[in-house]
Every structure is written in structure tokens, then in C-alpha cells.
Amino acid sequence: MVIQLTKEEQKLVEHAKGAVVKYNKQRHEKGGIDTIYAFVLSDSGKIYDGACLESTIGSGSICAERLAIGSMVLEETYKSKIKIVVTFDPVPAEKEYSSTPCGTCRHVIWEHGTPDTMIICGQYIQRENDWEFLPKMEKYTIKELYPKAYEQVKWD
Numbered sequence: 001m002v003i004q005l006t007k008e009e010q011k012l013v014e015h016a017k018g019a020v021v022k023y024n025k026q027r028h029e030k031g032g033i034d035t036i037y038a039f040v041l042s043d044s045g046k047i048y049d050g051a052c053l054e055s056t057i058g059s060g061s062i063c064a065e066r067l068a069i070g071s072m073v074l075e076e077t078y079k080s081k082i083k084i085v086v087t088f089d090p091v092p093a094e095k096e097y098s099s100t101p102c103g104t105c106r107h108v109i110w111e112h113g114t115p116d117t118m119i120i121c122g123q124y125i126q127r128e129n130d131w132e133f134l135p136k137m138e139k140y141t142i143k144e145l146y147p148k149a150y151e152q153v154k155w156d
């Protein structure tokens with residue numbers, strides 16, 4: 001399914017595609033491989049990039065979404081709100097659905113977003129000398145992906 005994107009969403013998707021190619025070229029030149037990327041547009045209008053950080057200790061790994069959100073909080077404030085998140089997942093062949101943010105990331109996006117924060121998920125395939133972005137993408141609000149958000153109980 002080819003989804004309809006607003007101008008703002010389209011702009012973030014285009015930024016994401018350019019950044020995925022740029023970062024993958026850099027990684028390959030240094031012997032690295034493709035990874036999952038996430039891009040966050042904050043309500044300030046700034047874009048923050050993130051890539052999955054993998055650690056040999058599982059709990060040391062951090063998803064691309066949370067790295068991008070961490071950069072947003074570092075440069076702005078905890079009060080900044082996420083308008084849109086775009087993720088791109090490397091795949092060997094087209095999958096029926098693109099990967100969506102994991103449960104922890106859904107919660108962190110929820111905390112730093114609004115119920116209408118948009119999540120756009122896509123896939124890409126490494127070709128001989130380039131990366132192909134599959135036209136099929138999915139689009140959700142964070143409320144759709146995380147309908148029963150965890151809320152900390154407040155004691156008096």
C-alpha cells in the first residue's frame with residue numbers, strides 16, 4: 001500500500017532516505033553493515049537522526065528511535081514534543097509489513113510525543129552499489145501502536 005504523506009511527513013521521509021544512504025556508505029567504507037535508522041521531527045522543526053546501537057550485552061543495546069529522541073532531549077528539552085518518527089529497516093526481501101518500534105520505544109515516543117505523533121515505517125534493500133527504498137510504507141499514530149499507555153501511579 002502506498003500511503004498518503006503530508007508535506008511535513010514527506011520532507012522527513014526524504015531526509016531519512018538521504019541520511020540512510022549517507023550513513024550506510026560511511027559504515028560500509030569502515031567495514032560496517034546496514035542497520036535500522038530512525039528520524040525524529042520535533043515540534044521545534046529540528047530533525048534528529050538515530051541508528052541502532054548494538055552491544056555484546058543485550059541491555060547495552062539501544063534502538064535507533066531512542067537514540068534520536070535522546071539527541072532531541074540533549075539539544076532541546078524534555079518538554080519538546082515529537083511530531084513525526086520515520087524508521088527504515090534493512091531487509092533481504094520485501095516483508096509484508098515494515099518493522100514497527102519495539103514496546104520500549106513506543107513508550108518513550110508516547111512520553112515525548114502527543115497521541116497524534118505519527119510513526120512512519122519503511123524498508124530498504126541493499127543493492128550492488130546503492131540502497132533501494134521500497135514504496136510500501138506504513139503509517140500509524142502512536143495512540144494506535146500504544147493504545148493503553150503505561151502510566152506511573154501517583155501517590156499523595
Ligand SMILES: [Zn+2]
Binds near residue numbers: 066103104105106
Ligand atoms: Zn525500540
